[in-house]
Structure formats: C-alpha cells, structure tokens
Amino acid sequence: MVQKRFFGSSAEMYLKTIAELAHEREPVPVTSVADRLGISTVSASEMIHRLEDRKFVKHRPYKGVYLTAEGRRKANGVIRRQRLWECFLTNGLGIPWEHVHDFACQLEHATDPVVTEALADYLEHPATCPHGNPIPTADGEMPALEGVPLVNLMPGEKGVILRIHPVSEELVKHLDERGISPGREIEVTEIAPFNGPQSIEVGDEIHVLGREVAAHVMVQQAADTR
Amino acid sequence: MVQKRFFGSSAEMYLKTIAELAHEREPVPVTSVADRLGISTVSASEMIHRLEDRKFVKHRPYKGVYLTAEGRRKANGVIRRQRLWECFLTNGLGIPWEHVHDFACQLEHATDPVVTEALADYLEHPATCPHGNPIPTADGEMPALEGVPLVNLMPGEKGVILRIHPVSEELVKHLDERGISPGREIEVTEIAPFNGPQSIEVGDEIHVLGREVAAHVMVQQAADTR
DNA sequence: TTATTATATTAGGTCATCCTTATAATATCA
C-alpha cells in the first residue's frame, strides 16, 4: 500500500492553474480556472469548495479564488516538478521544447519528493525551464518574475525574450514556428491600428503576432538608446 | 484536454501484477492478485470483470485469470516503463536500487510512449533493470527468463545471482542487507531440515534465507565441476 | 461422498471527479 494522499492529480492541477492565473489577475475568477482546465464551472466550483475545506484556497463569491500560503506552497511544488521534468525531457532526452509541457504535466503528479530533489541535483539546479519560466525552490518559493509583456512594447522598442507563459502546447508551437524562444532578440516594427496585431522582427524575419499571443510572451526590454 | 484513456493507473497495476504472477502459476488466482495489490477480493473480482469486458484478460471461474495477447502487450508496456525508470533512477539519479521500485511504480503510469522511447535511447537500451529483470521490447515482448530459483539449489551447489523477482521494496531491502544482488556469486552451504531455510555464502559471509525469500531469487547455476 | 475450504457473487455502501439543466444571486453597464 502506498501512502494515502489527500488529493490526486486533479486537485494538483487546480492549484497549479490558480497559481499560474494569479499572475495575470487576483483573485482568480472561477470561470477562468474552469476554462483553462477544460472543465465545467459547476465542477470547478465543487472542487474549489473542497480545496477551501482543506485550506488550500480562499474563495470570495463573485470575485474569485486566492491561494492560501499552504496552497501556494503546494502549487509551487507541482510547478517545480513540472519544470524540472521539462528540463530533463529537453536537455536530457532531446525532446523538442514545444512538446515537453504536456509530458511533464503527467509526470509532475507521479514524482516523489526524493526523486524531485535527486533530479534537481542531476540537472544542477537550473534556474528556469526551457520556456524561460523560473523553477520554484525546494521549499515552495517562486522566484520573482522578471520582464514585461511583449504586447506592451511600442514600435521601435527592442528587447530579449525572457519567457513564455505556460498556457498550452499550441501556444508554444505557434511561437516556435515564428522563431520566438527565450534568449532571442526582437524588435517591434509595427502595431496595426485598432489594437491590432504586432509585427515583430526576429533575426532577419518579421512575424505578426496577435495581441492575445503577445500577452503571453515576456521580454526584458532594452534600454532606449535611440 | 488530454486524450481520454480507457483505464487509469489502477487497471495498469492489475495487468502488471497478473503478468508478474503468471510466471509462478497460470492461470493466476484472483485471490493472489488481490493479495499482491492489497485490495479486497471483491474489488479485484470487479476490476477483473472490467478488464475482461475490454478483452485484456480471460477469467476462468474458480481457476484464475489469463492475460490475452492484448493484455500481455499492455502489461509488458507498463513493465517496460517501470524498469526503464528504475535504470534512470539508479544509474542517472543515484537513488539506491532498493528504493527505486516504488518510485518507478508511480512514474510508469504517467509516461507517454514518446518519453518512454526517448528514455530507452538515453539509457542506451539496457537489457535489464537494476534488479536483473529483463526489460520488455518497445512492441511489448518480454524476453525469455533465464535462471532457476535459488531455493532449488542443494547444499554445495553454486551460482550467480541473475535477478530478484519484483515483489516488494521490503524483499529487495532484506536481500540487499544480506549482500544479495545481481551478479554476486553464491554457494548454498546448508539447508536446515524439515524444509528449513538455506544458508548462503556470499563473498565471505554466510546468510540465512527463508524459503519464501529464496524462491524470489533467480540464479544461473554453475556447472557442477565437482 | 460428504464436509470443509476456496472462490465468486450479491447487496449496499463511500469517495473523488466529472457531467447537464435549471434556478438564484450578484455585478455591472447603460
């Protein structure tokens, strides 16, 4: 018999998702949690009640959910496991970075703390995952998030891609096909009128990115040297 | 949305367990499956019905259960994943071999085929797990099992430890504490009367092993050179 | 062959995690 867990991979996914969405807005609307997880709002609501019973989240009706300190710790643990596995899958196993997200999302729920820390040692404690997102510490702290959303840059402004928000494999693939990955230097060449898409110069190519997409790309903005 | 699976980790454990027990006796009594999984016979019986509906096993009432070809393929897939992870956890991460069994038993249910094969490449396609058990092929075939049970050796007979049946972490620890691991040369020095325990010489120490334990240790018997 | 034992099934739960449909309550915008 393995030890009885208080919750399974489903609850872990809720916590992780809430933690991720909290970077965009807090409290996190239950609806957005449901959307992100592809689950009905009724089911999401149910689960959030259970998580509240267990003191992992606090729900303000009609406002949204917050993680408690304990919930954040748990969520960061899941995120740590996912991002460490992402590192191993890309650097160790050579799986393309746009595919590792989902694979790691399975492994993250099946990884003992002993294995997690042994893996961290093995990888020599990387600071970020292949998508540039910081890896939480072993005691559940999330490092500060650097950078500004690419969508905020105006034409003529330059920067270096820092990280891509962990939303979905589709997003990463979309960006990868356009040469957008952590470390690349970019320049916004144009913004279409009426809140239209941005044109981005990467290397010597120019790609057009929708605002929704560009909102998930974080950049280190270059000092304006004119 | 991830793909909808027909069964979860529980059903995989049943298939793996049936495959393992089938080496000792076939058909496999439902009771022994239940015992090995630490589950009531009623529950095991229910699950075996479900597995039969899905054509993974065939149940002969009052006799036991067989794997179908498809069930064996599935079971060998699980075993392949477990043993590959065991290799990585010991050789890659440096986790002691007596601990990797349970960790790998979690990971085996969360590993995509793409990851499995990338891992096999990475490990350079090992033939056996750290316990000496052969790793099934990518298409679900189990290599032939060599060796005879240590418990069958008579006093004076020698051999080399080939593998330890994948039963439990306790068994492995018990053996490890007595210096019994794959590759070691041993000699049976004595068998206590009335089907008693065997005394085994390993290196220059002598350890006493119960018959139950010794039945799970497989050896390559040395030619009797007298 | 009968008594004992092993095995299976029936009945009636629990719990986590999902669903749809319908209704109630709140927020927000005009």
Added chain:
DNA sequence: TGATATTATAAGGATGACCTAATATAATAA
C-alpha cells in the same frame, strides 16, 4: 436604477475504484 450578463448553487446523474457483510457455488480432501 433597472436590465443584462456573470457567477453561484441546487438537483440529479455517471464512472472508476475502492469497502464490508452475507450468501452461493465449485473444488478438494477426508
């Protein structure tokens, strides 16, 4: 402020995986 849109809850189900207690049936040993 009142209408509309969001959000929450209530009601009733489903499924997979587990449980105990009681009963039925087949296998086997005396």
